[in-house]
Amino acid sequence: MIQLTILGCHSATPRVNAHPTSQYLEINNNHFLVDCGEGTQRQMRKYKVGFSKINHIFISHLHGDHFYGLVGLLSTYGILSREKEMHIFGPKGIKKATLQMLKISESHAKFNMVFHELSSKESELIYEDDKVTVQTIPLTHRVYTNGYLFTEKPKPRKLNMLNISGYAEIDRADYLNIKAGRDVTLSSGEVIPNTLLTIDPTKPLSYAFCSDTSYKPNIIPIIKNVDLLYHEATFLNDRQDLAKKTKHSTAIEAAKIAKEANVGQLIIGHYSGRYPDTSLFKKEAETVFKNVSLAKPGAVFKIN
Amino acid sequence: MIQLTILGCHSATPRVNAHPTSQYLEINNNHFLVDCGEGTQRQMRKYKVGFSKINHIFISHLHGDHFYGLVGLLSTYGILSREKEMHIFGPKGIKKATLQMLKISESHAKFNMVFHELSSKESELIYEDDKVTVQTIPLTHRVYTNGYLFTEKPKPRKLNMLNISGYAEIDRADYLNIKAGRDVTLSSGEVIPNTLLTIDPTKPLSYAFCSDTSYKPNIIPIIKNVDLLYHEATFLNDRQDLAKKTKHSTAIEAAKIAKEANVGQLIIGHYSGRYPDTSLFKKEAETVFKNVSLAKPGAVFKIN
Numbered sequence: 025m026i027q028l029t030i031l032g033c034h035s036a037t038p039r040v041n042a043h044p045t046s047q048y049l050e051i052n053n054n055h056f057l058v059d060c061g062e063g064t065q066r067q068m069r070k071y072k073v074g075f076s077k078i079n080h081i082f083i084s085h086l087h088g089d090h091f092y093g094l095v096g097l098l099s100t101y102g103i104l105s106r107e108k109e110m111h112i113f114g115p116k117g118i119k120k121a122t123l124q125m126l127k128i129s130e131s132h133a134k135f136n137m138v139f140h141e142l143s144s145k146e147s148e149l150i151y152e153d154d155k156v157t158v159q160t161i162p163l164t165h166r167v168y169t170n171g172y173l174f175t176e177k178p179k180p181r182k183l184n185m186l187n188i189s190g191y192a193e194i195d196r197a198d199y200l201n202i203k204a205g206r207d208v209t210l211s212s213g214e215v216i217p218n219t220l221l222t223i224d225p226t227k228p229l230s231y232a233f234c235s236d237t238s239y240k241p242n243i244i245p246i247i248k249n250v251d252l253l254y255h256e257a258t259f260l261n262d263r264q265d266l267a268k269k270t271k272h273s274t275a276i277e278a279a280k281i282a283k284e285a286n287v288g289q290l291i292i293g294h295y296s297g298r299y300p301d302t303s304l305f306k307k308e309a310e311t312v313f314k315n316v317s318l319a320k321p322g323a324v325f326k327i328n
Numbered sequence: 329m330i331q332l333t334i335l336g337c338h339s340a341t342p343r344v345n346a347h348p349t350s351q352y353l354e355i356n357n358n359h360f361l362v363d364c365g366e367g368t369q370r371q372m373r374k375y376k377v378g379f380s381k382i383n384h385i386f387i388s389h390l391h392g393d394h395f396y397g398l399v400g401l402l403s404t405y406g407i408l409s410r411e412k413e414m415h416i417f418g419p420k421g422i423k424k425a426t427l428q429m430l431k432i433s434e435s436h437a438k439f440n441m442v443f444h445e446l447s448s449k450e451s452e453l454i455y456e457d458d459k460v461t462v463q464t465i466p467l468t469h470r471v472y473t474n475g476y477l478f479t480e481k482p483k484p485r486k487l488n489m490l491n492i493s494g495y496a497e498i499d500r501a502d503y504l505n506i507k508a509g510r511d512v513t514l515s516s517g518e519v520i521p522n523t524l525l526t527i528d529p530t531k532p533l534s535y536a537f538c539s540d541t542s543y544k545p546n547i548i549p550i551i552k553n554v555d556l557l558y559h560e561a562t563f564l565n566d567r568q569d570l571a572k573k574t575k576h577s578t579a580i581e582a583a584k585i586a587k588e589a590n591v592g593q594l595i596i597g598h599y600s601g602r603y604p605d606t607s608l609f610k611k612e613a614e615t616v617f618k619n620v621s622l623a624k625p626g627a628v629f630k631i632n
Contacts, residue, residue, distance in 0.1 A: 037404040039373050040373050063370060065366075066342045066366075088399070091433070092399060092400045096396045103341055104341075121432045124428055125429060129396070
């Protein structure tokens with residue numbers, strides 16, 4: 025299961041109805057925060073996300089609208105007497121600046137903050153547990169930037185109890201092996217193939233977060249066939265010149281990436297404040313790719 | 329004229345309806361920001377304060393709820409191509425941490441940021457122009473903390489045109505001297521006293537900001553007779569033990585300070601989140617001092 029809650033999806037400066045980038049991602053029982061612009065913790069409260077369930081924060085790049093809320097959030101966890109470790113993934117420099125700010129504000133957080141500073145220009149596996157993997161998606165922006173690919177690990181095969189019940193010899197002690205994909209050899213020597221005893225598990229789900237970036241087709245192999253893609257669309261096509269100059273994308277470019285990568289659903293966001301009507305982003309993207317949604321604070325996207 | 333706009337007045341962590349401390353102060357044509365908790369710039373937009381008119385920011389102390397919004401605000405000024413200098417007054421350490429954070433976020437602000445790092449335990453004059461003075465009010469908190477006293481400079485005396493018109497010899501060329509308080513000597517040798525030719529100017533107004541602090545009666549001589557006092561009241565009297573322990577004040581203690589200092593009006597704020605009903609603060613303070621108002625975001629206090 026993937027459930028994505030948008031906390032903020034506007035570009036640049038915080039405004040009354042424009043909250044900088046942040047997302048709360050639940051994937052296979054993991055709870056991640058992706059980016060943390062100023063005001064994120066208030067948005068987390070407003071949309072009732074699992075505040076205390078987050079143990080990993082992924083920062084795409086060190087522009088303020090993506091991480092100025094991090095210090096305040098970590099400080100708040102300290103005030104709330106958090107004890108569990110917090111892992112923070114982000115570009116080089118984030119550790120020193122964050123710890124310095126926490127130090128001068130005498131934030132006596134008792135929990136361990138583990139910073140994973142990234143600098144590779146290649147896609148790399150940066151986190152793994154028994155349920156998910158997280159891989160970087162190197163993006164092209166004015167500063168070192170990674171997107172993140174979150175993928176469920178393959179689930180065990182499901183038992184086909186109808187077929188299993190046809191074999192008196194097969195009992196519960198065998199189930200674990202069968203789910204792991206093994207054939208069963210009966211006492212007679214007959215081998216019962218696993219495919220008779222199990223059903224395919226649900227396909228592992230995946231979510232790719234791509235912000236901020238200029239149009240970069242060579243991320244397509246990394247995000248091929250993801251179920252859900254968030255891709256920045258700071259500008260409309262009318263300002264493609266500005267998108268190129270500032271190393272951002274247009275709605276059409278985001279849609280092209282989604283189409284070429286054959287994603288399930290595209291969410292666009294990071295709207296420039298010059299466009300009061302964000303519906304134009306959807307209209308433009310839909311000319312290239314059909315299944316487009318607009319990110320907005322509080323929006324929840326769920327895939328089972 | 330003094331006009332104070334409360335941008336945030338809750339203590340500790342930002343919550344959906346609880347914004348950390350910040351105030352926008354207009355005093356005799358100066359525009360100051362006092363404290364800058366996370367989310368302040370959004371509150372500035374929401375309450376339409378003179379964003380670009382601010383040239384001086386005063387930070388009381390380095391607890392996050394009083395200054396975590398500063399980096400984001402300075403970054404925003406950079407994005408908006410600000411050119412005027414910005415003066416930031418606050419405790420030692422604020423300059424290094426702020427500049428470091430701005431540096432790693434590649435905030436290319438073109439304007440000069442002038443940090444005035446304070447460390448004196450005595451009250452000192454820290455800013456002066458031809459219209460106002462700003463003086464520190466040393467407070468007692470868990471970290472080095474100053475309140476700030478903002479005072480209009482005495483205005484010129486006002487011309488009493490009715491009386492002046494009775495002297496044919498007195499003409500416009502004399503007005504500046506008369507306003508400056510000088511007597512006029514006629515050609516006959518008669519000295520016309522200034523008090524006949526002028527009216528007392530309006531009394532210079534003053535505003536004292538006192539947060540965060542434990543109960544500290546020895547600030548009274550500094551804030552004596554101020555027209556407007558903002559004093560923190562984090563707790564009610566029921567938790568005076570906790571106020572003492574955390575070096576905060578109760579509503580009653582804030583009111584005692586106001587009464588002893590003979591202030592014109594008391595505003596209380598910095599409410600702890602443990603009290604959902606902030607009206608209790610007013611009720612408690614009013615048992616000691618009559619003219620009490622509750623700070624709340626968007627509230628405007630004006631004194632002519």
